[in-house]
Amino acid sequence: MKQINVKHLIDEQPPAKAKYLKISAGLRAAIKTGLLKPGEQLPAARHLGQQLTSNRHTIMAAYNELIAEGWIYSQQRKGYFVANVLPIDKSQAATSNHQETNDSFDWEFTKNLHPVMQEQAANYQYNFAGGTPDTSLFPFGELKAHISDALNHPDLVSLNYGDNAGFKPLIKQISQYLRRVRSLQGREIVITNGSQEALYILSQILLKQGDVVATEAMGYRPAWNAFSNAGAHLVAIDQDEFGIVTQSFADIVTEQQALGQPIKLLYLTPLHQYPTTATLPVTRRQAIYNIAQQHNIAIIEDDYDHEFHYRCQPLAPMASDDPRGLVIYLSTFSKVMFPGARIGFMALDSRLRDAVVSYKTIINHKVSITTQDAIARWMDSGNFERYLRKITKIYQQRRDFILLQLAAYQHQSKIKSFTKPDGGMAVWVELNDSARKLSEQAKLKSIFIQCQGHFMLNQQDDSDRYIRLGFAGMDQQKIEKGLACLFDHKI
Ligand SMILES: Cc1ncc(COP(=O)(O)O)c(C=O)c1O
Known part of the structure; x- marks a missing residue:
């Protein structure tokens, strides 16, 4: 059992609101003073808990605090380690540079960005x-075999610049899949780096400063962030146990019109409402669609986990019955594979496609062919759906x-x-x-x-x-x- 002598440093810390904060402060002091060295392994939470007569969970909470601050990191099945580059080193480097030049650059940000504290x-x-x-x-072995195939038989033309809507064979597979499982056809598929990139692109080309976006009162913040970042103002539609309430949407549309700030876009998760998982009933979908078409409101339908429907066949998406072409359909491979795959896609009205691909090309002028090729092969083999x-x-x-x-x-x-x-x-x-x-x-x-x-x-x-x-x-x-x-x- 690894022992570390940090008790005195923890005891020296000022009183904290919670015990784990005092322990994390003591460990931080041990790292700062060099008692714990970069790369050094820390004791397992249970062992340190025994040494400090604390609960294992308290130690885990202290470790999680230090991970969030960048002092330590965890490695699956190996344990916790002191970070190799400490936050203190980074700040000291910045300070010493500053002293040398005595003239630090004045960064001026054009966006009001909050630090992203993505909790792991x-x-x-x-x-x-x-x-x-x-x-x-996840069947990593299968994917590995398809990556090998993709590299053994590369499509040399596709590896070069061009075709930024996505790798054509994967577009074909996704189109067939959507036609079969989501009754979606006649749409243009654009593959993105996860559906978040799709939300970003759509926000940038469809919204301007002061536009109004309507969303579920409880919903998916990363989508909201993309809309707000484009300058949009968000308004909440009331929801009940079935999802958004049609009358609330109708009222908001009327109110915003009276204010001279009509709603431009509606963002929805109709199949499994995020976060409640309620399915929006057909009658509400139709009523919402009718209001949207009367008032020229585009709809983004986020169909992020339709594969996992247990009771019956999932309701077809709103995009499958969209005579005006105002619904933009989004989905992702983050749930059926893993978020690190970074494959999402839009199924769009053809009039939107070129604008979407043009903007996408500004962000990045090529897609990752090897991954897309391997996934296309996996889908084609039938093993994806198995x-x-x-x-x-x-x-x-x-x-x-x-x-x-x-x-x-x-x-x-x-x-x-x-x-x-x-x-x-x-x-x-x-x-x-x-x-x-x-x-x-x-x-x-x-x-x-x-x-x-x-x-x-x-x-x-x-x-x-x-x-x-x-x-x-x-x-x-x-x-x-x-x-x-x-x-x-x-x-
Ligand atoms: C509502 C919703 N949309 C989309 C996604 C997937 O995002 P991405 O494809 O960017 O990983 C998630 C994942 O949590 C989600 O909850």
Whole structure:
């Protein structure tokens, strides 16, 4: 068992709101003073907990704090290590340069950018983040074989500049797949670096400063960030257990018109509403479409995880019944493969295609051919859809399992209610108490959960009663243990 002599440094730290903060401050001091060296391995959380007579979860929380600050990093199955380049080195380098020249450059930012503190949910022992696929189930061997094929038989012309809408054989595979599984046809496919790039491009070419975008009251912040970054103002449409309320959309359209700021774009997740997973009923879809076409409002339909629908065939997307061509359809391989694949796509009305590809070419003037070639081969082999059938079954079992578990916790009044999702990768759970508090307490136990506030467009509307529990990313044993730990239940 690795021992480190840091207790005195921890004891010296000023009192902190939580014990883990005091421990992280002590460890930070040990790194700063050189007691812990760059690259040095830290003891396992359980061992350091024993040395400091602290709970393992408290040590995990202290480690997670230091990871977020860049002092340490974790390596799967190996443990925690002191960072090789310390934040202090970076800042000292900046200071010493500054002293040499005594004339530091005055950066002027044109955008109001907040530092991105992307929390690494995967660093938590129990990761209940809603959209996380179980990457350990992914058939890497199959993909590797297709990458080899792509490199053994390269399409030499495609490797050069040009064809920036995506690798043609992959476009063909995606078109066929969408026609079969989503009843979508007659659209132009443009492949992007994840659907986030698609959202960015669309925002840049369709929105200008002061335009208004309507969205679900609870929704997907990365999409909102792309719209706001283009200068748009966002307005929230009320939602109930079925998704957005048609009357609320109609009212907002009228109000915005009266203000002289008509709605330009509607962003929606109709199949599995993000974050509640509710499916928007057909009647509402039709009513919303009719309002949109009457008022010249474009719709972005984000169909991010349609593959995982358990009860029946998923409803066809709004884009499949779009006579005006006003719906832009988005989807991604981040759930069916893994987010690091960075493959997303748009299925567009042909009149939009050239503008989208032109803007895309400004960002980057070539797509990654080898990855796209390998995925096209994987889809063509039939193994892609075989794998989809396999994981859909597994995720359905995990959904059923978490629902049984939640029913037991509901019986013990640990939670108030929950909704059985017909599809998707998460359950929307109502608590008796503050959701924010539970998610903060969870962090101390190395459990990652997202609470309602995380998804609210308007924070003042946050009733702070709901959490989203992702079930796809962990096996049943881990789900059971994670929930027991979350609700302080002995198993
Ligand atoms: C609503 C929604 N859209 C899209 C995505 C996928 O984004 P990307 O393709 O950029 O990885 C996610 C992933 O979490 C999502 O939740």
